[in-house]
Amino acid sequence: WIYDTTRYGKPVKGRSMVCCVFVCSMWKAGGLFGNDTVNCGELSNLDVYDLNVFDKTKMNSGRPEICQTSDPENQNCQLVGPYTLNFNHYNEAPVYSHMGEKCPTWIPGQGPDYWGP
Secondary structure (H helix, E strand, O other): OEEEEEEOOEEEEEEOOOHHHHHHHHHHHOOOOOOOOOOHHHOOHHHHHHEOOOOHHHOHHHOOHHHHHHOOOOOOOOOOOOOOOOOOOOOOEOOOOOOOOOOOEEEOOOEEEOOOO
16 A cells, blocks of 8 residues: 655655554564565564564563563563553464465354464
8 A cells, every 4th residue: 555645844655554564564674584475464463473583582581671670570671651561472483484375274153263374
């Protein structure tokens, strides 16, 4: 999706992205996915924090002191906000080509099983 916007006071065309597509696009532009073919438009918020791309040594007790002080019970670094964000399946899923592009199973009477292969 392309939309009309402004940049530095001048009209330009820009890509329209929700937050998870933006994050994935930044990672992709930075080479995080290597040679894997990843279509960022097919990923969801869950996919973004579920991907095994975060440094585990910087989680839990390995967090910087300011993170541990700000939110002692959080495995991640959350500096502000009244609520702690805890993510299920955080940093668990491997990156693979064409992830999120197909729903591999359909459970009769229940619908799709969205967990990838």
